[in-house]
Amino acid sequence: MWYTARPVKAMDSTTPTYSGTADYIAAPDLMQTVDVAVALGRPLLIKGEPGTGKTMLAQSIAHALAKPLIVWNIKSTTKAQDGLYVYDTVQRLYDGQFGDHDVCDIAAYIKLGKLGEAFSHPERVVLLIDEIDKADLEFPNDLLWELDQMEFFIPETRQTVRAGQRPIVVITSNAEKELPDAFLRRCVFHFIEFPDPATMRRIVRVHHPDLEDGLLDSALESFYRLREVQGLQKKPSTSELIDWVQALAIAGVEPARISARMPFLGVLLKKDKDVEAARRDMAGGRTGRGT
Amino acid sequence: MFVELFYLLRAYGVPVTVTEWLMFSQALAQDLAGSSLTGLYDVGRACLVKSEAYFDQYDQAFQHMFQGVETPQEIADEVWQWLADPLAPLHVSEEERRALLEALGDIDLEGLRRSFEERLQEQTEAHHGGDRWVGTGGTSAFGHSGRHPGGIRVGGRSMHRSAVKVAAERRYRSYRTDARVDVRQFEMALRRLRRLSARNQERPDELDLEATVRSTADHGGLLSLEYQKSRKNTVKLLVLMDVGGSMDPFVTICSRLFTALNRATHLKDLRFLYFHNCVYDHLFNDASCSTRNAVHTTQLLNELSGDYKLVLVGDAAMAPSELQARHGIIWWGQANEEPGIDWLRRLRRHFPHSVWLNTIVQAEWDWAYGHHTIAEIRRIFPMFELTVDGLTAAVSALMVRR
Known part of the structure; x- marks a missing residue:
């Protein structure tokens, strides 16, 4: 667990503040943003390169604030309605045909979705809506009212599901699709930047606590140099670095040889062209340039 | 408080709205920013800016406001x-x-x-x-x-x-979307080339759950299946791409667009043809523009109905004679009876949904080599630059109903 210095603020005692957890390292501005979202009761929209720990953040918030976590994974076929409730008409018809259940009680055939679950939970929960951009372009707009008011109406049973405690909503996006403006206006936004070397060192340490310093140093140096190579289609990300460090450690590669030889390059780069570009860059090296 | 920042942000092109400004004020009222400038910066960005594409402008506006540094x-x-x-x-x-x-x-x-x-x-x-x-x-x-x-x-x-x-x-300069980018971003822009319709479907092929339930209930609980026509994308696309000569510097960006287009499996039909500098009597099936693989432009117009959407990709920069003159074609041994501009006008008339994607960035259209012909062609086709923003705008222009 580590702490960062940040401005002391006048918070009422009921508002919890977030400061990362032992296995998740959050930048100071991210913590601040989380606090803003929690205090204002607004959904927190998180964007960032793959592998910057967007999904992990929700788990970490839930863990740090000791709240239950509800995860709603979005797929390309997910509809907003799925998150609220599903009326299982087929089951009711089936039961009606055989007459061995009481089909008059419609409520028995209403199944709450993840959003409904979060609203009706007795405690304040953390709700993660993961990869919202996977769904149809209109999907976020269909949830505007529900996320604003934290309630929805079930016409079949004339019931309103209302959140007793506004859930802490965390939404992640890979920027595959642009989100509608009306939706964005209601969110607090944070873009997770790619970690700098110092932060990255701590992140790798979390995963590989007993790594030699020499190996980590030269692996990190090579990794960041590789990310700078011009013309890479897909830059290597955190998860690839963690795998690569593991591979280097298992194979017992000498730290001095890492930057010169770049062993297991395939772990970091997944495209032929990228591997080629990296090799070219290494062969060329840095020569004196300038005026 | 800080209302000036609101107008500054808008002046720098960040699309801030009153809703967001109220959210920011609320956060300040609850003292979430503490009393530090860093806190103000973080809270302001979280509440007011909703895309990393605008972080750069936010930085500039913030700097402008709080340090008085001019950043022209x-x-x-x-x-x-x-x-x-x-x-x-x-x-x-x-x-x-x-x-x-x-x-x-x-x-x-x-x-x-x-x-x-x-x-x-x-x-x-x-x-x-x-x-x-x-x-x-x-x-x-x-x-x-x-x-x-x-x-x-x-x-x-x-x-x-x-x-x-x-x-x-x-630091956030590279996230601006007016920069040129990769295949995936082109693909995302092309995804909007979508118009779903059930009209052209011949027979119903999808289970209509609502109707099935209703019909089953009407039949006293005996299962009775109802079908509906599924909705398919009806967008058809014709792409004509300029190759060779002045297009050589743009080979990377064009190949990215080409890849993105070929991966766009959602289209009903995609035709890809090449031309050199300007469209005349012939279009070509391969990038070398060899006459063996040529198609008559008139024949193509007969074959493809006007509901194809046409995208021309090229720098639109050529010698004025290539566009305006009879026999203006750049190749020896070929002579066009009609000037290129007539062919372009014919294409525009035949395909009402058409755009020109220019590989030259818009800022240079008025003075780049070929600015005369660029201006001429802009009078015929709506022209967009070949960037993600340009392509997005071009796609919306193509999808406008007439």
């Missing part, structure tokens, strides 16, 4: 290019450093900024490793990675922490 865009952009390729950090001993400091005398911020601006106006090219001009790795007071003890750092990383004032850190 047109100067900064040039300077960025000079600094894109820095030298290795320069090593300066303590004595040299002291000597430099003495030579500089007392650091006078105003004077430094003034001479920075003067220097920028005089400087016309990149300089690295020197002691006067804006560049990298030198001992000039301006630039980055250098060792001037009290200079203005222009971007780069703060290596020696001696920059008195960060003229423009602008």
